[in-house]
Amino acid sequence: MIMSDGGISKGYNWYEIYFVQRYPEPCYCFKKLVKSLFKINVDVEQRKDGMFRVRIKNREIFDFIRSLIKGIKKDERIIPNFIMNEKELGKEFLRVMIGCEGSASYDRKKMCKD
Numbered sequence: 001m002i003m004s005d006g007g008i009s010k011g012y013n014w015y016e017i018y019f020v021q022r023y024p025e026p027c028y029c030f031k032k033l034v035k036s037l038f039k040i041n042v043d044v045e046q047r048k049d050g051m052f053r054v055r056i057k058n059r060e061i062f063d064f065i066r067s068l069i070k071g072i073k074k075d076e077r078i079i080p081n082f083i084m085n086e087k088e089l090g091k092e093f094l095r096v097m098i099g100c101e102g103s104a105s106y107d108r109k110k111m112c113k114d
Helices: 028-039 059-074
Strands: 002-010 015-021 043-046 051-056 093-098
Antiparallel strands (some): 015 051
């Protein structure tokens, strides 16, 4: 698993999700997540600063991804300061551990290896 920061913001007619790879090289899990996002026909861009920007026009897909992220806060293992403030989606960032299966989960002891 990898640690990344995810942020969500709403633009004019589109929604954005940001992921930042926290290790020097993106591991397999992170690459798989980005590949999955390409398959659902969203605009994925890797910026020079290493941040991935995902632009989504379909509200249903955006809501689905947001629900995965929001679901993390229901996990008892989540450290309280990781919780996202739903009222300020464009400003708040949260730490997410993304599993190899593409599910969002948190586990400090496991890390995905390339």
